[in-house]
Amino acid sequence: MSEIATTERIATVQWSDALCLDLDFMDDTHREFIDLLAEVEVADDDRVVACFAAMVEHTDGHFGAEDRWMQDTHFSSSNCHSMQHNVILQVLREGLKRGQAGDLVLLRDLARELDVWFSQHAQTMDAALALHLRGVGYDADSGRVLHPEALPAQEISGCGGSCSS
Ligand SMILES: [Fe+2]
Numbered sequence: 001m002s003e004i005a006t007t008e009r010i011a012t013v014q015w016s017d018a019l020c021l022d023l024d025f026m027d028d029t030h031r032e033f034i035d036l037l038a039e040v041e042v043a044d045d046d047r048v049v050a051c052f053a054a055m056v057e058h059t060d061g062h063f064g065a066e067d068r069w070m071q072d073t074h075f076s077s078s079n080c081h082s083m084q085h086n087v088i089l090q091v092l093r094e095g096l097k098r099g100q101a102g103d104l105v106l107l108r109d110l111a112r113e114l115d116v117w118f119s120q121h122a123q124t125m126d127a128a129l130a131l132h133l134r135g136v137g138y139d140a141d142s143g144r145v146l147h148p149e150a151l152p153a154q155e156i157s158g159c160g161g162s163c164s165s
């Protein structure tokens, strides 16, 4: 056993039922995201940049998939949910650059803030999207809408959630 004292980091980020949206393809992605974020949290200084980069790459795919589902189901390309994804991804990419340049404190701060942001995002914008996708019978594998009659006649420019007018 090593005699060198190490600081063991404990993950506080964790999945909870409050994040469950009852839509498997969204929930699976969100569980993966939480796991990757927890890995950032517990990573030591040698690994934290790589873990953060893996989380950003996953988030790119995660947001890209949700944006595609919105496009497939009559959201406008400038809807506020996709806009929020863009802003967050930009912040994460900028943070990663600074982390790669040595600012590990910033990465750890960002990871903590992202945890808070994600809970709120999942329970508002993502929850509204899940409700919408269920309502129109969206199949994420094929991109098909099983109940096209349930699609809104007009493009959705909000997120379908509380911020929409
Ligand atoms: Fe999401």
Ligand SMILES: [Fe+2]
Residues within 6 Å of the ligand: 063, 066, 081, 085, 121, 125, 126
């Ligand atoms: Fe989202």
